[in-house]
Amino acid sequence: MTTPPAPQASEPLPHRWSTAPFEPYAIEKMSPEQERVYLAPQWKLMWWKFRKHRLAVISGIVILLMYLSVAICEFLAPYHYTTRNTDFIRAPRxxxxxxxxxxxxxxxxxxxxxxxxxxxxxxxxxxxxxxxxxxxxxxxxxxxxxxxxxxxxxxxxxxxxxxxxYLLGTDRLGRDMFSRILYGGRISLTIGLLGVSVSFVLGIIIGGIAGYYGGKVDLIVQRIIEIVQSLPHIPLWLALGAIMPPSWSPLLVYFGITVILGLMDWTGLARAVRSKLLALREEDYVVAAQLMGAKPARIIGLHLVPGFMSHLIAAATITIPKTILGETALSFLGLGLRPPITSWGVMLNEAQNINVVALYPWLLYPCVPVIVIILAFNFLGDGLRDAADPYR
Structure with a gap:
C-alpha cells in the first residue's frame, strides 16, 4: 500500500480555514455632512426641520414682531391711548x-x-x-x-x-385708533400667554396623575373632565365675568379674566397628556426609573413629558389664540375688561352698532390683528409640531 506524499510547505493546507492574518472590518468614514447630522443635538435637528416649513417661519416672524411691538408700544405709538382731540371725533384715516x-x-x-x-x-x-x-x-x-x-x-x-x-382714524372720543391698537395688543397678547400658562399647569398635573396611576384615579379625573367639557363655554364665561365686582381695579379684572380663561381650557390638554402617559408608562425606561426609586413626579416631568413635547407644542399654539378670542369676546360683550384699560375686545365694543360700523368702518380695524395673530399661531403650531415629532 503506497503512502500519499506529504504536502509541501509551500502548498496551502487542505482545510477550509485560511492562515492569512486576521483583518478587522473596514469602517466607512462619514462625510462631513453625515457627521453634522448624526452628531447634532435634538434642538438643532428641530430647527433644521422647522425652517423648511416656510409658512411657519413667516408666521413665527410675524408673532415675534407683534410681541416686540407691544413690548415697546409707548415708544411706537404717536399718541397716548387716552389722548383725546374733540375737534376730530370719528375722523377717517x-x-x-x-x-x-x-x-x-x-x-x-x-x-x-x-x-x-x-x-x-x-x-x-x-x-x-x-x-x-x-x-x-x-x-x-x-x-x-x-x-x-x-x-x-x-x-x-x-x-x-x-x-x-391719524393713520387709522379716531374713535367716538377723538382718540387715535392706531395708538390704541398698539396699547390694546399688550393686554390681548399677554392675556393669551398667562391663560395658557394656567391651563398648561393644570392640564399637565391633572392629566399626568390620571395617566400615570390609572385605575380609580383615572376614572375620577375623566368624570371631572367630562363635567367641565359639558358646560357651554360662552355662557359660562359670561357668568363668571359678570360675577366680578365692578369695584375691582382694572388690574384685578385683568387677572380675573386670565384665571377664568385658563380654568376653562385645561381639559383638552389633560386628556391628551393622560392618553400619552397611558401608552408611555409601560416603556422600559420608565420601568427602569421606577426600579431605581425615582418618584412619580420625577418620572412624569423628566421622562414622560419630553416624550410627547410635540403634542404639547401643538396644544399651546391652539390654546393661546383661543384665550385671545375668549378675552375679545368677553370684552366685546361688555363683561370682560373695562375702560380705562384697553384691549382689542374693548375697542371692538364700540362696533356693536351696525349703523355706526356702516358710517365709520375704521372702528373694525382691531379685528385685523386678531385675525392675523390667530392664523399665525395656527401655522406656527403646524411647523413646530412637525419639527418636534420624533416619529417623522
Whole structure:
C-alpha cells in the first residue's frame, strides 16, 4: 500500500480555514455632512426641520414682531391711548405720502378740514392737499410711563407741528385708533400667554396623575373632565365675568379674566397628556426609573413629558389664540375688561352698532390683528409640531 506524499510547505493546507492574518472590518468614514447630522443635538435637528416649513417661519416672524411691538408700544405709538382731540371725533384715516406735486419731500400727511353736514348732522372731513405736513421722527410728544414704571415722552413718530396724525382714524372720543391698537395688543397678547400658562399647569398635573396611576384615579379625573367639557363655554364665561365686582381695579379684572380663561381650557390638554402617559408608562425606561426609586413626579416631568413635547407644542399654539378670542369676546360683550384699560375686545365694543360700523368702518380695524395673530399661531403650531415629532 503506497503512502500519499506529504504536502509541501509551500502548498496551502487542505482545510477550509485560511492562515492569512486576521483583518478587522473596514469602517466607512462619514462625510462631513453625515457627521453634522448624526452628531447634532435634538434642538438643532428641530430647527433644521422647522425652517423648511416656510409658512411657519413667516408666521413665527410675524408673532415675534407683534410681541416686540407691544413690548415697546409707548415708544411706537404717536399718541397716548387716552389722548383725546374733540375737534376730530370719528375722523377717517390720514394716508401717508412721499411725493407732493411730483417732488419728493419725505413722509407727510395732508391736513383735515372739518365741516358739519346739516342734512344728516354728520361730521365730514375734507383733505387740504395744498399744505403737506411732514412727520417728525424720534421726537418728544405725549408723556407716558413705560410699563407703568419709567416716565418718558420719546416717540418714534410724532404728528406734524400743529397738525394731526391719524393713520387709522379716531374713535367716538377723538382718540387715535392706531395708538390704541398698539396699547390694546399688550393686554390681548399677554392675556393669551398667562391663560395658557394656567391651563398648561393644570392640564399637565391633572392629566399626568390620571395617566400615570390609572385605575380609580383615572376614572375620577375623566368624570371631572367630562363635567367641565359639558358646560357651554360662552355662557359660562359670561357668568363668571359678570360675577366680578365692578369695584375691582382694572388690574384685578385683568387677572380675573386670565384665571377664568385658563380654568376653562385645561381639559383638552389633560386628556391628551393622560392618553400619552397611558401608552408611555409601560416603556422600559420608565420601568427602569421606577426600579431605581425615582418618584412619580420625577418620572412624569423628566421622562414622560419630553416624550410627547410635540403634542404639547401643538396644544399651546391652539390654546393661546383661543384665550385671545375668549378675552375679545368677553370684552366685546361688555363683561370682560373695562375702560380705562384697553384691549382689542374693548375697542371692538364700540362696533356693536351696525349703523355706526356702516358710517365709520375704521372702528373694525382691531379685528385685523386678531385675525392675523390667530392664523399665525395656527401655522406656527403646524411647523413646530412637525419639527418636534420624533416619529417623522
Amino acid at each position: 390720514q394716508e401717508l405720502h412721499l411725493f407732493h406735486e411730483g417732488s419728493f419731500i419725505g413722509p407727510f400727511v395732508y391736513p383735515y378740514a372739518q365741516r358739519l353736514n346739516m342734512e344728516n348732522l354728520k361730521r365730514e372731513y375734507d383733505i387740504d392737499e395744498s399744505k403737506p405736513q411732514k412727520l417728525r421722527f424720534f421726537c418728544r410728544a405725549d408723556t407716558y410711563e413705560f410699563w407703568g414704571l419709567i416716565p418718558g415722552n420719546l416717540h418714534l413718530i410724532c404728528p406734524p407741528e400743529g397738525g394731526t396724525l
